[in-house]
Amino acid sequence: MDAQRPLYLDYMATTPVDPRVAARMSECLTRDGAFGNPASATHTYGADASALVETARAQVAALVNADPREIVWTSGATEADNLAIKGAAWFHENRGRHIVTSRTEHKAVIDTCRWLERRGWTVTWLEPGADGRVEAEQVRDALTAETIVVAIMHVNNEIGVINDIAAIGEVCRAHGCQFHVDAAQSAGKLPLDLQRLPVDTMAFSAHKTYGPKGAGALFVRREPRARLEALIHGGGHERGLRSGTLATHQAVGMGEAFRIAAAEMPEEQRRILALRERFATALSKLPGVHLNGHPTERVAGNLNLSFAGVHGDALLLALRDLALSTGSACNSAAGAPSYVLRALGRSDALANASIRFSFGRWTTEAEVDHAATRVAEAVDRLRALSPLWGDTAIDTARKVAS
Ligand SMILES: Cc1ncc(COP(=O)(O)O)c(C=O)c1O
Known part of the structure; x- marks a missing residue:
């Protein structure tokens, strides 16, 4: 790092x-x-x-x-x-x-x-x-x-x-x-x-x-x-x-x-998949996290998550020590909710609450562990301040997550 x-x-x-x-x-x-x-x-x-x-x-x-x-x-x-x-x-x-x-x-x-x-x-x-x-x-x-x-x-x-x-x-x-x-x-x-x-x-x-x-x-x-x-x-x-x-x-x-x-893809993709799973497992204790897109038919290096009750831009700001995006780089400047997530039927609130995590050749286990801890802390902190994240929302999210 x-x-x-x-x-x-x-x-x-x-x-x-x-x-x-x-x-x-x-x-x-x-x-x-x-x-x-x-x-x-x-x-x-x-x-x-x-x-x-x-x-x-x-x-x-x-x-x-x-x-x-x-x-x-x-x-x-x-x-x-x-x-x-x-x-x-x-x-x-x-x-x-x-x-x-x-x-x-x-x-x-x-x-x-x-x-x-x-x-x-x-x-x-x-x-x-x-x-x-x-x-x-x-x-x-x-x-x-x-x-x-x-x-x-x-x-x-x-x-x-x-x-x-x-x-x-x-x-x-x-x-x-x-x-x-x-x-x-x-x-x-x-x-x-x-x-x-x-x-x-x-x-x-x-x-x-x-x-x-x-x-x-x-x-x-x-x-x-x-x-x-x-x-x-x-x-x-x-x-x-x-x-x-x-x-x-x-x-x-x-x-x-x-x-x-061509020479390194099978081994590299296995390693990156293991990192993604490690990251997803670390975040699985957090309630109100929604995976965007098919759970298995996806490339190893991508995890796109929506954090209910948190605006993606606020989360990015809170996580300035991580280089992340709320969607495609070409669209980030537009400020509108992701057209991809809306096409999937996600509400504007959840589309706006999304972050794309993508891992690659130089990502390490220590990095994904650190990132997961930082994301969980930031989400908790922002939710504590969010009117969108009251007691009812927490109860519902816990039920969905369990
Ligand atoms: C799916 C897809 N198509 C096209 C492009 C554009 O590629 P390039 O930056 O090489 O023009 C990108 C990259 O942003 C992409 O992800």
């Missing part, structure tokens, strides 16, 4: 770059390294950079069992989501203009779909169940002859819940529409086998997996071929799907991060 800085428990917002990744990246920047333009075909500087980018592409592909030719570099998952959804919408617009997605997607998907909605596409917004999952039957019921793309995320960034993308993908295959999956929060945390999964496009982000910010990729299936219009035009890089000089250091960083994830 670093006494100078708050204890970092916000690994779903972003992760520190692994020092092994940073070391590889720094080899691609200066005069003595692979600084060349990977598209320079006339000299060894270009060839060296290009070789590194292609090794990195193979490393990204290997984590998800894809063909390296199916990986398109982007600036992150946001761009990958935009390319997959707008790209499919434009390519297929003569076939139909209907999109299916869910209310609990990341803003990168939601705002992309809203943008298309304003331009004449019809969007069906699925409501997840109270456990936060979108079911394949819901997708099947929403499909029409006009549907050209379905976008459902693998793991939710606020509540960590895992959707059954294999089942949803089967439904899309049978219907003949493209299936896009935002896997920013699952790559490196869950096994992904794109040779078997019926997914057409999949978005990845490097910085959720101990790689650099501003780096990501889109998987674009070759067989059966996913069809997309490019959004960024220029030198025709990335098979014409995404022009722009490749950022060698970013690609190399993402490749190394995904290589490490």
